[in-house]
Amino acid sequence: MASSEFSAQAIRIFKALSDPTRYQMVRMLLNCNELGCVEFEKAFELSKPAMSHHYRVLENAGLLSSRKEGAYVYFRLDKERLERFLPGFDQAHL
Amino acid sequence: MASSEFSAQAIRIFKALSDPTRYQMVRMLLNCNELGCVEFEKAFELSKPAMSHHYRVLENAGLLSSRKEGAYVYFRLDKERLERFLPGFDQAHL
DNA sequence: TAGATAGTTTTAAAATTTTGGAACTATCTA
DNA sequence: TAGATAGTTCCAAAATTTTAAAACTATCTA
Numbered sequence: 001m002a003s004s005e006f007s008a009q010a011i012r013i014f015k016a017l018s019d020p021t022r023y024q025m026v027r028m029l030l031n032c033n034e035l036g037c038v039e040f041e042k043a044f045e046l047s048k049p050a051m052s053h054h055y056r057v058l059e060n061a062g063l064l065s066s067r068k069e070g071a072y073v074y075f076r077l078d079k080e081r082l083e084r085f086l087p088g089f090d091q092a093h094l
Numbered sequence: 095m096a097s098s099e100f101s102a103q104a105i106r107i108f109k110a111l112s113d114p115t116r117y118q119m120v121r122m123l124l125n126c127n128e129l130g131c132v133e134f135e136k137a138f139e140l141s142k143p144a145m146s147h148h149y150r151v152l153e154n155a156g157l158l159s160s161r162k163e164g165a166y167v168y169f170r171l172d173k174e175r176l177e178r179f180l181p182g183f184d185q186a187h188l
Numbered sequence: 189t190a191g192a193t194a195g196t197t198t199t200a201a202a203a204t205t206t207t208g209g210a211a212c213t214a215t216c217t218a
Numbered sequence: 219t220a221g222a223t224a225g226t227t228c229c230a231a232a233a234t235t236t237t238a239a240a241a242c243t244a245t246c247t248a
Contacts, residue, residue, distance in 0.1 A: 007114070007117065007118075010111075010117065010187060011111075011112060011113075011114055011117055014108050014109075014111040014112035014117065015108075015112035015235095017104075017105075017108040017112075018105060018108035018109035018111075018112045019105075019235085019236080020101070020105055021236095023101065023104065023105055023108065024101075037194070037195065038194085041194095046236095046237075046238090047237070047238045047239085048194080048195065048196085048238090049195095049196080049197080049198095049237075049238055049239080049240095050236070050237050050238065051195090052195065052196055052197085053235090053236070053237080054236090055195095056196095057235095068195095068244095070194090070244095070245060070246070071193065071194045071195075071244065071245040071246060072194065072195090072245095073194075073195065084186070085186060086180060086182075086183075086186070087181060087182030087183075087185070087186055088180075088181030088182050089180075089181075091181070092178065092179060092180070092181055093104060109205095113205085113206080115206095131224070131225065132224085135224095140206095140207075140208085141207070141208045141209080142208085142224080142225065142226080143207075143208055143209080143225095143226075143227080143228095144206070144207050144208065145225090146225065146226055146227085147205090147206070147207080148206090149225095149226095150226095151205095162214095162225095164214095164215060164216070164224090165214065165215040165216060165223065165224045165225075166215095166224065166225090167224075167225065
């Protein structure tokens, strides 16, 4: 990976984590294997479009992957990627 | 430190690092002990007020401390704080 | 199949962030 | 001391981000 590309991705990751909702979402995912939109929407008092926007930002940063099960969507944290860009994040942030 | 306070500070740090100029500034400071405004202004093609704004954001995040020597200002990176919130940042990001 | 539910997309408004000109303070130097 | 230089503050414009209403697609269920 080119150095400038690494920087660009790092900045996208920092931007993703610089919003309170998204930071908290990632922390929630540190504990469990995966979480659904239903649970995220329960945790944050935001509209569905707003939540959808946050899923997208985290996915575009490469931190989340999604899986669809019927009408429901579930998200997983890419812990390897997190570790590559933010080693020890899981320990430091819960 | 209360948990919510840690989160608030973490988010301020992520926000500080989510701007390309500030991310690069911090990386520059990983290598050397301290750097002056003169050098930062040489590295980025931004106005003095814009640079001043970035110094402030990084200071408010607690990442930078400043020292005045005559008319010149120099900045240092708080590596302990960086390590507390982003362990291994120095290794991963140069 | 009709209606309900889960989530996305489009669009626009509100809030925040980034930027630089102008005016300022502090320090240096001739 | 007068003029030049370093950096800050105030202000407003431009750009970006966050948010939700409305309309949409896909799936579930009665």
